[in-house]
Amino acid sequence: MLSKRIIPCLDVKDGRVVKGIQFVDIRDAGDPVELAKVYDQQGADELVFLDISASHEGKKTMIDVVRSVASELAIPFTVGGGIRTLEDIKETLRNGADKVSLNSSAVQRPELITEGADYFGSQCIVVAIDARYDEDLKLWRVYTHGGRTPTDWEVTDWAQEAVRLGAGEILLTSMNKDGEKTGFDLPLLEAVQKVVSVPVIASGGAGSSEHFYEVFTEVDADAALAASIFHYKETSVMNVKSYLKERGVTVR
Amino acid sequence: MIGIIDYGMGNLFSVSKALERLDVPYKVGDRPEKISECDGYILPGVGAFPDAMKALGDHGFIPFIKEKVNEGVPIYGICLGMQLLFESSEEGGQTEGLGLFPGTIVKFPGVDENGSSYKVPHMGWNRLNIHQPDKGLLNEVGEDFVYFVHSFVVQTDHREILYATSDYHLEVPAIIGRGNLVASQFHPEKSGEPGMRLLENFCKVMVKQ
Incomplete structure (x- = not known):
């Protein structure tokens, strides 16, 4: 039986991890490779690196980060942020990433999903979806550009379309829950889980080990992603996993 | 010396780096003559089966691999590289x-x-x-977790080639072997410690350096 995956997410800007990660015993807290190693030692099942560099130079630096991570770690990792063309996908994967995550670029040009999946296989193509609940229309709307731009897509429609086009996995972030630490957005995750046949990674809202338990047992998410609770040492991957294991959830 | 077979369809970077971490000398070659004298070979693979068979042929590796297997040279197929070693695929x-x-x-x-x-x-x-714990490839490899990612799966009646399996709604052949030809469905270079141990066993136990 597959284990449930715990995935720390690191925001990288110009080759450095940002958002001030508070680990002890690390000389240079901004080094993505050092932090990746710590998470690996804690038992992270996978890592996501989100490149938030705005400049062309920053993007180039990201490729060096990808190479270093792939050189030193033996766990899978995904790279997202600013991947717009098949060439970007090729460059990222050839330098050692296992998957790329497409967000705004996939909404703007959905064929990119198919191009990537045809070339490397669906398992390499993650479509990241940011969704916010629209109180008036009573539906979840898809946003792009870091949550700034609303689209006409309803989330289950877009998720199904992304899978039809070749997405091998959906990384689903609830904008309503993101940063709140009150738990994952179970209704949103359930709605998407029901309509897609590929793994769904829950994101947004993790505040405690209990929240991971909820998302794995109540909506059967395949994986759960978190950033700040791990970065700020509110808990560790290890703690979350032992909590889950005690309660009968299969973890590595 | 390990030869990594490069026919344009593998994630060679991660495999190469894993060998470097294990301190195993290797070279990558895209034609048989470039790596013909190695002591053992790794056949990686990502992508679709028909494309991969065609690429293997275009690079002249089909007779080469068969010859090396006949000579008893150790070969390790990874992921699609494992599937290519079987009779056929419906992909x-x-x-x-x-x-x-x-x-x-x-x-x-x-x-x-x-x-x-x-x-x-x-x-x-x-x-x-684990079904055959006495195999050299499985030295100190326990019933650990390893990282899978595949839509196609091996179907075989020959249980004697199943070194290890995994359960995912059916019995998934995970590590396969016969003599010096071995393979895994998962990527050892992405499977943490147990994966690295498999690679190390292949390079240092099965292959006489």
């Missing part, structure tokens, strides 16, 4: 493989015996069930 129509292991490659049905559907690809960390 993209029926395609002939290298025929070095008995069995065929089929798509995960996505529906179990009770009619309930499950997710394909088989993606994530799954536990190994």
